Amino acid sequence: MIVIFNPAAGRRRAYLLWRVLDVLAANGVRLDIAETHRAGHAEALAREAARRGEPMVVAAGGDGTIAEVANGLMGTTARLGVIPLGTANVLAHELGLPFAPRSVAAALAFGRTCTLWPGQANGADGTRLFVQMLGVGFDAQVVHNLPFTLKKVLGKGAYVLQSLREMPRYPFPSIRMRIDDIETEAASVIISKGRLYGGSFHVAADAVPGEPGFSVVLFEHAGPAAAMMYGAALPLNLLGRAPGVRHVRACQIEFLQNVAVPAQADGDRAGYAPLSVCDAPAPIQVVVG
Numbered sequence: 001m002i003v004i005f006n007p008a009a010g011r012r013r014a015y016l017l018w019r020v021l022d023v024l025a026a027n028g029v030r031l032d033i034a035e036t037h038r039a040g041h042a043e044a045l046a047r048e049a050a051r052r053g054e055p056m057v058v059a060a061g062g063d064g065t066i067a068e069v070a071n072g073l074m075g076t077t078a079r080l081g082v083i084p085l086g087t088a089n090v091l092a093h094e095l096g097l098p099f100a101p102r103s104v105a106a107a108l109a110f111g112r113t114c115t116l117w118p119g120q121a122n123g124a125d126g127t128r129l130f131v132q133m134l135g136v137g138f139d140a141q142v143v144h145n146l147p148f149t150l151k152k153v154l155g156k157g158a159y160v161l162q163s164l165r166e167m168p169r170y171p172f173p174s175i176r177m178r179i180d181d182i183e184t185e186a187a188s189v190i191i192s193k194g195r196l197y198g199g200s201f202h203v204a205a206d207a208v209p210g211e212p213g214f215s216v217v218l219f220e221h222a223g224p225a226a227a228m229m230y231g232a233a234l235p236l237n238l239l240g241r242a243p244g245v246r247h248v249r250a251c252q253i254e255f256l257q258n259v260a261v262p263a264q265a266d267g268d269r270a271g272y273a274p275l276s277v278c279d280a281p282a283p284i285q286v287v288v289g
């Protein structure tokens with residue numbers, strides 16, 4: 001197997017990587033390590049590894065690194081392993097992946113898999129896959145403007161602080177979209193493959209990561225007070241009952257508005273809507289515990 005390690009992911013968790021690798025090496029597992037040098041590098045490394053016939057490519061990082069590796073593996077038969085070293089690690093929580101080094105190593109060595117069907121965003125910057133969610137609107141504004149050093153120092157707390165900073169200055173434009181064949185509007189949108197968001201908070205109870213399609217969560221109320229309410233409901237797992245939150249199952253979402261609205265995919269900047277979202281051409285196999 002090859003381990004693709006993103007040294008910029010998470011904070012102070014690289015020791016976990018070395019402990020996992022120690023356990024694997026002690027048990028005679030042959031592995032190569034490649035470190036990423038920039039955004040997008042994990043995708044190129046994964047694509048190259050799969051082209052060489054590597055049966056398993058392990059993403060050592062957070063959701064952004066996993067998504068990049070998934071992009072590189074699309075259309076191949078290589079399995080995707082995960083060593084969760086990120087800030088939020090939403091996919092690892094979603095799939096119940098282990099976090100303890102020995103359990104991570106055992107899962108990778110054993111190689112049992114589950115199916116994950118990524119989403120695909122098509123925008124002005126090209127096409128990219130996402131493994132957990134894509135957001136358009138306020139949460140993407142927070143991701144776009146989040147300073148790297150703040151995330152390194154505060155971890156998930158950095159998102160809370162940045163949200164408070166963005167509330168007074170984000171214009172909350174109305175976002176027009178076509179969800180399958182129905183046109184609608186919202187102040188903010190999360191297109192989710194999974195049930196979880198921001199770590200292990202529940203956002204879409206009806207999501208099924210292994211099947212095509214999405215749970216679309218529409219936030220209908222705009223403005224700082226509404227953003228504050230939704231932000232407070234999330235960690236209390238009350239988002240499902242918050243006013244103006246609507247859930248829809250869909251296969252295709254097309255953003256139609258004329259103004260550019262920020263988008264984020266798996267917690268990383270993903271350009272601006274207008275863009276469209278559909279299923280990836282094929283599922284991938286993720287190694288689970």
Ligand SMILES: Nc1ncnc2c1ncn2[C@@H]1O[C@H](COP(=O)(O)OP(=O)(O)OP(=O)(O)O)[C@@H](O)[C@H]1O
Nearest residue numbers: 009010036037039061062063064065086087088089
């Ligand atoms: N060497 C590097 N220097 C700077 N950025 C990098 C490097 N390698 C990869 N990246 C970028 O780092 C970003 C963040 O990585 P990742 O999402 O894995 O960590 P995280 O944000 O801490 O975790 P999570 O998404 O789970 O909260 C990704 O967008 C990736 O493209």
